[in-house]
Amino acid sequence: MTLRAKILAYIIAVHVALGAAAWFVIDAWFNVSELRFLLFAVEALFVLSIAISARLMRALFVPIDVLRTGAELLAERDFTSHFAPVGQPEFDALVDVYNRMAERLREERLGAEEQHQLLEKIVEASPAGIVICDFDGNIARANPAAERLLTPELRSELATVATGESRLVTNRGARRVRVRRAEFRDRGFAKSFFVIEELTEELRLSEKAAYEKLIRMMSHEVNNSVGAVRSLLESSLRYAPQVGEADRDDFANALQVASARMDALNRFMAAFAEVVRIPPPAKTRTNVAELVERVAALLRPELARRAIALDLKLDDRRAFDVDPNQLEQVVLNIFRNAIDAVARDGAVFVTLRDGVLAIGDTGPGIAGSVRSELFTPFFTTKRDGRGLGLTIVQEILANHGLAFSLENRPGGGAEFRIAF
Structure with missing residues (x-):
């Protein structure tokens, strides 16, 4: 039984008891001529008492109803509703506190939602892949950049990355990505997330600059050496008539073999230089x-x-x-x-x-x-x-x-x- 029902039952019981007692006294002690006047007086007092009781009940239960409604609104996370003063100074102060509390909660929730939406947009628009795991370590969410990079091979690799570790991973045979793992707290429990950065183009350009420099240096040194050696070989061939007839053919063959090796070395370096000299595509x-x-x-x-x-x-x-x-x-x-x-x-x-x-x-x-x-x-x-x-x-x-x-x-x- 609710408090309201208990108080109402108590008031009814008290008035019934008082009414019965009044009737007994009137019936026992007063004559008939006086009975009518007393009955009217008792009825008036009863009506007045009931009216006063009802007013007091309303004054008591309006604040209680407001508190109950406020608790329901808080449970439903409705912070937009406010209460008007009820005319009771003590309770109006409580209403004012509730209204200010609800307004502050509304502003905080609005700020949190706006911040959450901002973070959502940043995550969605991020060129880096972001993967968020659930409490069991399974992938719960991935932004578009991560979805483009995630492969079965990379998914299995993520499970081996320790918290705080950064690792370079080869993905799809040709693509290289950097994977970093970190943690954050969600409702008091640790959850993992991964940041996946596409490094293929960055590393390709870095490697290209390195091997271009190496090839140019090798080409410069080899070409200079080959040119000098070829000049010496050609000069040596002019001395062939001065070599004894028995050794002349061997001398010429040795010089020709050396010259052929110089040509092969030139072709070898030219093949390396092809990598450096690839022109832009003519589509x-x-x-x-x-x-x-x-x-x-x-x-x-x-x-x-x-x-x-x-x-x-x-x-x-x-x-x-x-x-x-x-x-x-x-x-x-x-x-x-x-x-x-x-x-x-x-x-x-x-x-x-x-x-x-x-x-x-x-x-x-x-x-x-x-x-x-x-x-x-x-x-x-x-x-x-x-x-x-x-x-x-x-x-x-x-x-x-x-x-x-x-x-x-x-x-x-x-x-x-x-x-x-």
């Missing part, structure tokens, strides 16, 4: 499918000689804005890498669908130990390789602004993908 509308078919036709004799099957599925026949000469060099390089990776009786798969060119093979795939080094200048796993092929490919595709990746295929082998 024209190019049918990529036809370009791939030309490269495939060029390599068919080698494929046949090594008994390697070629599966071409070029469904997308659209033209794209690319430099045909540079793209042909890229496709040829990727083709050759696929052929070199495949054993006899293997296969090379080429598809062009929805603007994505994929060149895959049935080779051994990419070993985890070399994955992060694939596009590093001068790094190679081939016995006679120079480590420049994928560097040139990366430079050309980056100059075109094309996204690319080099990954292991689910069924075995590797696959190079270019998105036009």
Whole structure:
């Protein structure tokens, strides 16, 4: 039973008891002529008492009702409603305190919501990927930049990053990102978040500047030395008639071999210099499918000689804005890498669908130990390789602004993908 019901029952019981007592006294002690007047007087007193009781109950319960309503509004987090004074000084002071408290809570909540919205917009617009985990360490939220970078490989890598650690991770074979892990408190419990920064272009430009400087220095030193040695060899050849007839042929052959090695060294340095001299792409509308078919036709004799099957599925026949000469060099390089990776009786798969060119093979795939080094200048796993092929490919595709990746295929082998 509520307090209101208890007080109301008490007032009714008191008035019934008093009424019964009054009737008993009137009936016992007063004659009939006086009874009528007393009845009217008692009835008037009863009505007045009930009215006073009702007014007192209202004065008592209006503040209680206000308090109850205020508690309900606070529970519902409604801080916009305010109460008017009720005319009782003691309670009006309480109403004023409640109204000021509600106004302050409203302002604080509004400020918190505005700050939250600002942080939301900053996180959404951030070029860095931001990943927030739940209390169990599972990914609860990722901003658009993180969604573009997250791959199954990177997701598994995140679980191994310790709090406070910063790590450089190779993603999708060609892309490199820096992952940093930190913590914040949510309702008293620690939650993790990751900041993922795309460093591919930054590192590529840094490495490019380094190997360009190295190649220029090597070219300068080698060319100067080769020029001087060639001059000496040519001068030495003029002394051939002065050499004894028995040694003359050996003398001339030795000088010619040395001269040929100088030519080979010149060609070797010229190949390195190609990386430095890649011009900006001269883009024209190019049918990529036809370009791939030309490269495939060029390599068919080698494929046949090594008994390697070629599966071409070029469904997308659209033209794209690319430099045909540079793209042909890229496709040829990727083709050759696929052929070199495949054993006899293997296969090379080429598809062009929805603007994505994929060149895959049935080779051994990419070993985890070399994955992060694939596009590093001068790094190679081939016995006679120079480590420049994928560097040139990366430079050309980056100059075109094309996204690319080099990954292991689910069924075995590797696959190079270019998105036009």
